Amino acid sequence: MNFSIEQIRDFCAAKADLKTPETEVRSILFDSRKLSAVKGTLFIALRGSRRNGHKYIKPLLEKGVRNFLVEHIPEHLQGRANFLVVPDTLVAFQRMATQIRMQRSAKIIAVTGSNGKTIVKEWLAQVLSKHVRISKTPKSYNSQIGVPLSVSNLSENAAYGIYEAGISEPDQVEKLAQILQADIGIFTNIGSAHQEYFSNRQQKIREKLRLFENCKLLVYCADHDQVAEEIATYPFKHQPDLWSWSVKGQHAHVQYHLDGNQVELNHKGATHRFALNFADDASTENALQVFTCMLALGYVPKEIIPEMTRLHSREMRLEMKKGHGNILLVNDAYTNDLESLKIALEFFTQQAGDRKKILVLSEIEQSGLSPDQLDKELERLLKGHPLDAIYLIGPALRGLVEKDKRIVAHLNTTAQFVQKIPATVFRGSALLLKGSRTHAFERIDALLAEKSHETILEINLANMVHNLNYFRKKLKPGVKLMVMVKASGYGAGSVELARMLEYHKVDYLSVAYADEGVELRKAGIELPIMVLNPEMAALDSFFDYRLEPEVYSFRMLNALLERLKASGEERLNIHLKLETGMHRLGFEHNELDVLIKLLKENEGLRIRSVFSHLAVADEPSEKAFTLKQIKRFEEMAEVLRANLPYGFDRHILNSPGISQYPQAQFEMVRLGIGLHGVSALTSEVPFLKPLGTLKATVSQIRQLNKGDSVGYGRAYVAEGNETIATISIGYADGFRRSLGDGVGQVWINDAFYPVIGRVCMDMCMIKVQEGKVQEGDAVEVFGQNQSIYQLAEQMQTIPYEVLTSVSARVKRVYVDQ
Numbered sequence: 001m002n003f004s005i006e007q008i009r010d011f012c013a014a015k016a017d018l019k020t021p022e023t024e025v026r027s028i029l030f031d032s033r034k035l036s037a038v039k040g041t042l043f044i045a046l047r048g049s050r051r052n053g054h055k056y057i058k059p060l061l062e063k064g065v066r067n068f069l070v071e072h073i074p075e076h077l078q079g080r081a082n083f084l085v086v087p088d089t090l091v092a093f094q095r096m097a098t099q100i101r102m103q104r105s106a107k108i109i110a111v112t113g114s115n116g117k118t119i120v121k122e123w124l125a126q127v128l129s130k131h132v133r134i135s136k137t138p139k140s141y142n143s144q145i146g147v148p149l150s151v152s153n154l155s156e157n158a159a160y161g162i163y164e165a166g167i168s169e170p171d172q173v174e175k176l177a178q179i180l181q182a183d184i185g186i187f188t189n190i191g192s193a194h195q196e197y198f199s200n201r202q203q204k205i206r207e208k209l210r211l212f213e214n215c216k217l218l219v220y221c222a223d224h225d226q227v228a229e230e231i232a233t234y235p236f237k238h239q240p241d242l243w244s245w246s247v248k249g250q251h252a253h254v255q256y257h258l259d260g261n262q263v264e265l266n267h268k269g270a271t272h273r274f275a276l277n278f279a280d281d282a283s284t285e286n287a288l289q290v291f292t293c294m295l296a297l298g299y300v301p302k303e304i305i306p307e308m309t310r311l312h313s314r315e316m317r318l319e320m321k322k323g324h325g326n327i328l329l330v331n332d333a334y335t336n337d338l339e340s341l342k343i344a345l346e347f348f349t350q351q352a353g354d355r356k357k358i359l360v361l362s363e364i365e366q367s368g369l370s371p372d373q374l375d376k377e378l379e380r381l382l383k384g385h386p387l388d389a390i391y392l393i394g395p396a397l398r399g400l401v402e403k404d405k406r407i408v409a410h411l412n413t414t415a416q417f418v419q420k421i422p423a424t425v426f427r428g429s430a431l432l433l434k435g436s437r438t439h440a441f442e443r444i445d446a447l448l449a450e451k452s453h454e455t456i457l458e459i460n461l462a463n464m465v466h467n468l469n470y471f472r473k474k475l476k477p478g479v480k481l482m483v484m485v486k487a488s489g490y491g492a493g494s495v496e497l498a499r500m501l502e503y504h505k506v507d508y509l510s511v512a513y514a515d516e517g518v519e520l521r522k523a524g525i526e527l528p529i530m531v532l533n534p535e536m537a538a539l540d541s542f543f544d545y546r547l548e549p550e551v552y553s554f555r556m557l558n559a560l561l562e563r564l565k566a567s568g569e570e571r572l573n574i575h576l577k578l579e580t581g582m583h584r585l586g587f588e589h590n591e592l593d594v595l596i597k598l599l600k601e602n603e604g605l606r607i608r609s610v611f612s613h614l615a616v617a618d619e620p621s622e623k624a625f626t627l628k629q630i631k632r633f634e635e636m637a638e639v640l641r642a643n644l645p646y647g648f649d650r651h652i653l654n655s656p657g658i659s660q661y662p663q664a665q666f667e668m669v670r671l672g673i674g675l676h677g678v679s680a681l682t683s684e685v686p687f688l689k690p691l692g693t694l695k696a697t698v699s700q701i702r703q704l705n706k707g708d709s710v711g712y713g714r715a716y717v718a719e720g721n722e723t724i725a726t727i728s729i730g731y732a733d734g735f736r737r738s739l740g741d742g743v744g745q746v747w748i749n750d751a752f753y754p755v756i757g758r759v760c761m762d763m764c765m766i767k768v769q770e771g772k773v774q775e776g777d778a779v780e781v782f783g784q785n786q787s788i789y790q791l792a793e794q795m796q797t798i799p800y801e802v803l804t805s806v807s808a809r810v811k812r813v814y815v816d817q
């Protein structure tokens, strides 16, 4: 963006106190941690329920930020920067976006619906940008802040702006509709998923249609009966041209005929055919939304088809994984626009820790900027991030080479990069691959990434943050949050979770063993860490790595005292475990007197917190027992408090406890399984998102005749002609042997298939439906479609064990969306 501060003042109808009225505003900042370029940044101080942006004004001013949109000017800062003062910063910001939108000549295409929004947006951008300049929302930015933010960045030169608009609450529609003023609408489809604010599907559809009240064109699939019906009867303010389409011969504007991945249509008397790179229903539907929208915009099939055949249904999101030579590889190589580069850089610098940070960047696409402007923007963006080396790929980036000393090489093609740069130079580094699809960075990824045996555990860090915030909202002001990352973060990877948790400012981490704590420290984690099972053999590491042991016995306490004296250190922080009903570890009530005496004589052992653990927090029928535990805990903690000369925190709630016993939050709570989207309360399940997806691959498809037997022990015998598939997961991956013989099932494309015969060490066989499953298809063992709860039931265990039994050889891949 590029506006003077005075223009912004007028957009927001703000009162202004301007120190330097000539300032140009080039970017907007909400999260002070994400400050990249100081010059030209406007910080908007939002007031949330837990955080108040006004607190960050002073530190940002000290870092050089000079423009602020605020509700009041903090004391003593008057006159030191440009301040725009408004009654409500969020409203003012949305107003500003509306004004900017009105100044732009671009037509806005808004995509809404339950599924496929992001893909439709990305694919449409890809196809349309072959013809005109476009601008779009990065990734799946679709919130109250995301949409206005990307509208503010809508370029002057763009012919179209393509936006995704997700609506989760009815009162958001009005604002989004006003900001977007969409000219063209695409309605993808409507799911049946439970939604907090909508009573039924009809209401969900109608709410979303309000976005399109002033549209001139509306694209949708007539095969979704209810969507078609609602659109037909909706009282639009101005009736849009309806561009409906069908593959089932429904009454519609455009008819497509499908045969596998072949598409045929008649357009103005001529027949056109083309092949897609996929045949599954969801991807095909997304592609046809794009095709129909292009027709609606006035393009003819001949102009659209070449790019349609280049669409790929590969997931387009950022991935983080391990590479050869101890590389941390972050791959975000599907689209490459300025905004997604910025997001990737933020994620990358946050996860890279102390490693050398290297960026491999290809040409930017779809920026809507002139080459000169684009160079300037890129230069500014790169300067704002702490990178150690930059590799540029693509002729269009040549202009940048002189501008930044960290650029170590510029190559024209990805092939040249692969040939000329030896992989050894990346050893031990963190590497961000940020390339557009056309530059095929998957070649670099294939070279550097560790092989995955085609079986991976995908961890969605954005879902982790969602779950974290869900539980955070339950905490009273001032209550601290400890997050349990024991057992490799419940199987999801302790370092990666810890980095994200540190960034999101939790107060404490907890691990099971000292080793796990040492690993976190070595990765640069600074948060205090409690260790649940301090082994006698590992006592030194508590001093060397600032770890804080749980102390549950006199034996432990004495050993620590001895070690403390020998270490020459003055102090060691510890956490006292009290026994209140679990009968596992902890001091009993009758031991408190001796304990207090010992602690008073040895103040070097400093109690940071006193805690206990609930045995049945997840069982509502056992409420009386839990309340008794809480009461006993409170009494015991009180004895300690009355007798020790200093204060400490108290905590007893685990995840189910946080949800059900808000009165027992004390000074801290301990979140574990809830972070992973698992809850014992069925009413809570819809509000949490699963963190992990365990994926395997179909290795082979085979036809059986009646009487053919399958696998070891010939445990399965075909009853007729059957199709089976061998998939790449076995008991050595954590897919239990007991799941054989029809007990377990997996999800492929859009259906469940049972395991047949015995599970082998590295693979197993499933019975499939002929033609519905292909070799190479992804298999979901648990995730979005087969929940952890379902699999736990098949395994006759609990979700905790499902999560932690995915074996170490299954590669963890992190995604941030």
Ligand SMILES: *Cc1c(COP(=O)(O)O)cnc(C)c1O
Pocket: 484, 486, 532, 613, 653, 654, 655, 656, 670, 671, 672, 673, 674
């Ligand atoms: C594992 C653990 C927790 C977390 O329990 P969840 O049920 O996963 O929330 C809390 N406190 C202690 C002492 C633990 O060992």
